[in-house]
Amino acid sequence: MTPVLVLDLSGGELRLGLTSALKPYCETNCWARSWPKGGQWAFGREVSEHFSYRIFRPTRRGLLLDLAQQRQILLRVLQRAQLERKAAEMAVLAVLAPLTPEVVVQEVVVMLEGLGFLECTCIESSCVALKSLGLGQALRSSRHPSPCCTVLQLGFSGLFAQPTIEGKAIGSAGRRSPVGGRVLTNLLLETLKLRHFDLRHAWLVVQDILEATCYVPMESDEAKREPSAVTYVLPDLRRGSRGFVAAAKEEKGVEEKKEKEEKEEAQKLILGLERLMPEALFRPQDYGIPCAGVTELVVSAVRAVPEELWRPHLGRVVLCGGLARLEGLLPRLQRELRKELPEEWPVELLQEEEPEWSVWRGVVVSVWGNWVERMQPDLEGLKDIKLFNDRLTFHRNLGPCSKCSLAGFVLSRMSLPGAVQHALHAEGLWSNEGSGEIASAPAEEIVSSPDAPVPKPKADAPVPGPKAAAGPTLTRARTKRPQHGALPVPGVKMCEVRMAGLVTGGWSIESLQKLKMVPVWMVFGKRSTLGPPSCRIRLHVAPLHSKRSNGDVPNRSKMSEQCQSSDAPRVSFPMGSPTSARPHGLANSRLDSPSAVSTSGSGARQVRKTWTCRASAGSVQRGRKRAEIIVEGGGGHRRCSEGCPEVGGVWVFLWMCPTGDVGDSTDQDFLEFSEVSWSSPHANSRL
Numbered sequence: 103m104t105p106v107l108v109l110d111l112s113g114g115e116l117r118l119g120l121t122s123a124l125k126p127y128c129e130t131n132c133w134a135r136s137w138p139k140g141g142q143w144a145f146g147r148e149v150s151e152h153f154s155y156r157i158f159r160p161t162r163r164g165l166l167l168d169l170a171q172q173r174q175i176l177l178r179v180l181q182r183a184q185l186e187r188k189a190a191e192m193a194v195l196a197v198l199a200p201l202t203p204e205v206v207v208q209e210v211v212v213m214l215e216g217l218g219f220l221e222c223t224c225i226e227s228s229c230v231a232l233k234s235l236g237l238g239q240a241l242r243s244s245r246h247p248s249p250c251c252t253v254l255q256l257g258f259s260g261l262f263a264q265p266t267i268e269g270k271a272i273g274s275a276g277r278r279s280p281v282g283g284r285v286l287t288n289l290l291l292e293t294l295k296l297r298h299f300d301l302r303h304a305w306l307v308v309q310d311i312l313e314a315t316c317y318v319p320m321e322s323d324e325a326k327r328e329p330s331a332v333t334y335v336l337p338d339l340r341r342g343s344r345g346f347v348a349a350a351k352e353e354k355g356v357e358e359k360k361e362k363e364e365k366e367e368a369q370k371l372i373l374g375l376e377r378l379m380p381e382a383l384f385r386p387q388d389y390g391i392p393c394a395g396v397t398e399l400v401v402s403a404v405r406a407v408p409e410e411l412w413r414p415h416l417g418r419v420v421l422c423g424g425l426a427r428l429e430g431l432l433p434r435l436q437r438e439l440r441k442e443l444p445e446e447w448p449v450e451l452l453q454e455e456e457p458e459w460s461v462w463r464g465v466v467v468s469v470w471g472n473w474v475e476r477m478q479p480d481l482e483g484l485k486d487i488k489l490f491n492d493r494l495t496f497h498r499n500l501g502p503c504s505k506c507s508l509a510g511f512v513l514s515r516m517s518l519p520g521a522v523q524h525a526l527h528a529e530g531l532w533s534n535e536g537s538g539e540i541a542s543a544p545a546e547e548i549v550s551s552p553d554a555p556v557p558k559p560k561a562d563a564p565v566p567g568p569k570a571a572a573g574p575t576l577t578r579a580r581t582k583r584p585q586h587g588a589l590p591v592p593g594v595k596m597c598e599v600r601m602a603g604l605v606t607g608g609w610s611i612e613s614l615q616k617l618k619m620v621p622v623w624m625v626f627g628k629r630s631t632l633g634p635p636s637c638r639i640r641l642h643v644a645p646l647h648s649k650r651s652n653g654d655v656p657n658r659s660k661m662s663e664q665c666q667s668s669d670a671p672r673v674s675f676p677m678g679s680p681t682s683a684r685p686h687g688l689a690n691s692r693l694d695s696p697s698a699v700s701t702s703g704s705g706a707r708q709v710r711k712t713w714t715c716r717a718s719a720g721s722v723q724r725g726r727k728r729a730e731i732i733v734e735g736g737g738g739h740r741r742c743s744e745g746c747p748e749v750g751g752v753w754v755f756l757w758m759c760p761t762g763d764v765g766d767s768t769d770q771d772f773l774e775f776s777e778v779s780w781s782s783p784h785a786n787s788r789l
């Protein structure tokens with residue numbers, strides 16, 4: 103397996119490490135020129151070895167904009183990190199700030215490719231931290247277990263509050279504030295300039311002062327009272343480039359006389375009110391910054407969640423980012439949120455030991471997860487279905503034919519992503535009529551692999567049993583036929599339509615292939631309310647062929663002939679066909695053509711070719727929340743013994759997927775399906 107380098111291109115620090123590493127290698131993401139002018143350039147860690155410099159950063163407000171300089175920094179940092187592999191042997195997964203525009207993402211990919219990496223992909227950091235093992239543990243042992251939580255990133259470039267459900271971002275509710283570590287350090291710098299020294303040319307020293315001495319008062323009134331003074335000894339040429347808090351050292355009892363003398367000579371800062379600078383996180387207006395404080399940010403993100411039922415669960419806030427280490431921040435935020443949110447909503451704040459690494463660690467776990475998923479495809483696992491808040495309601499309607507199975511499903515009130523995390527197994531959906539509950543159902547047995555050769559049926563061969571009938575790609579031995587009942591839609595007959603899976607994010611094409619489903623067709627649609635679209639909807643439809651009444655197994659070429667006939671199964675997408683021009687309302691979105699989609703064996707391609715797609719009247723308009731997808735179709739026509747036509751069945755997969763195939767954390771936005779219905783009108787024409 104290709105080693106993956108996880109590279110967090112944050113505003114404050116560069117963090118990188120192979121997925122096998124326990125912690126990342128970190129360096130400041132900056133470059134500097136020694137001051138006064140004409141001095142040397144320094145990159146990353148080298149900057150702190152200088153005593154007077156002008157500092158620059160490749161990011162602006164968290165967005166990576168100066169890629170030429172970022173490349174220079176990266177080149178040096180990669181050298182110093184001493185990774186076991188060369189760039190050409192590794193894939194790189196870059197983590198970017200939430201809401202990074204697509205154009206920037208593309209440029210970052212180009213920049214990384216230029217560094218010689220085997221493969222490059224970018225993901226956003228909005229809620230990937232939740233995957234970090236430490237946070238996962240904290241969430242599991244939470245006092246208020248629920249699939250919802252709000253991820254609050256307290257970083258260098260700003261704050262970002264992202265409500266999530268089942269680990270997926272509710273994109274439209276994300277809220278950002280520019281007041282982060284950079285602003286706090288600049289405010290401290292200004293104060294120090296007035297009261298003590300001008301440290302403009304030693305910016306990293308001011309950041310160190312902030313980290314070592316500042317804290318968040320428990321009450322905002324406290325910010326007016328002078329806290330206990332702390333002495334910070336500035337670095338000098340003899341002792342190195344880092345200062346220290348004198349009081350702490352004295353407490354430990356520094357015995358050596360020489361060191362005391364040195365300290366007396368050293369330049370010191372006696373910090374009082376300056377220590378309360380992080381108050382600006384809660385009340386930026388008091389410091390002349392017209393934006394929301396951290397409490398308002400979280401409350402506004404929670405209130406922006408479209409689904410009211412989810413909101414009460416979002417008082418569970420997961421903190422990540424370096425600023426979460428600020429002394430007193432957690433209890434203060436807890437107290438303020440308690441005041442702001444309704445009484446009956448639980449409020450709980452969670453963080454792990456090294457919150458600044460949560461994002462990096464979360465990405466590493468995502469990569470592992472992806473591998474595990476690829477390595478251990480297990481259809482049985484799909485039976486572990488979890489529903490939240492009963493959001494899915496299934497209505498079962500069954501057809502009249504005693505031999506041919508028929509089922510139509512109406513999936514209503516389905517909100518994506520987050521309503522369902524696990525795939526839904528088709529048989530499981532058929533047990534409790536209309537109740538929305540899913541009971542365990544007899545498993546279908548997969549009897550052949552996608553790449554298995556198609557056996558040639560012999561003319562005089564005995565009719566094989568269910569297992570022996572195993573042959574082409576999607577042959578399954580069914581252990582149970584669904585019951586029959588009233589027709590759901592007039593004209594829908596003799597077809598078996600199954601909703602096989604609904605997965606919200608994180609499922610790669612490869613993993614589906616391993617599950618022996620052939621992705622036949624895909625459609626991608628995007629909507630954007632928060633800048634460039636970053637989410638795709640994919641619709642997979644795979645025919646499910648069963649053996650014929652005479653025991654023959656339809657071979658692929660016959661299947662394709664049948665499918666090309668006039669009554670061939672159709673898949674229609676209100677959003678437009680993948681091959682057609684971009685559908686209305688999605689002018690700026692990326693619509694991948696089927697050729698861009700990887701397929702499994704030749705069978706998959708063959709089947710896919712035979713399916714037709716047509717655009718229908720519906721369209722997804724920019725900014726609109728609702729869209730409807732109608733799937734009509736079936737596959738592998740055959741006649742059952744009574745002479746009525748039967749469509750083998752259709753497996754339909756609907757799932758949300760982030761822009762890249764890696765990870766499932768970057769859903770920024772999504773379409774909501776108000777209703778999804780299946781029917782197969784062409785089946786009638788064969789009667």
Ligand SMILES: Nc1ncnc2c1ncn2[C@@H]1O[C@H](COP(=O)(O)OP(=O)(O)OP(=O)(O)O)[C@@H](O)[C@H]1O
Nearest residue numbers: 112113114115257258259283313423424425427428
């Ligand atoms: N122990 C600490 N106490 C207080 N503040 C800290 C501590 N450690 C780091 N910080 C602050 O956290 C900020 C960096 O946070 P973090 O490393 O999460 O940001 P980042 O991921 O580099 O940036 P971005 O916001 O662009 O993602 C800096 O401003 C730093 O001063």
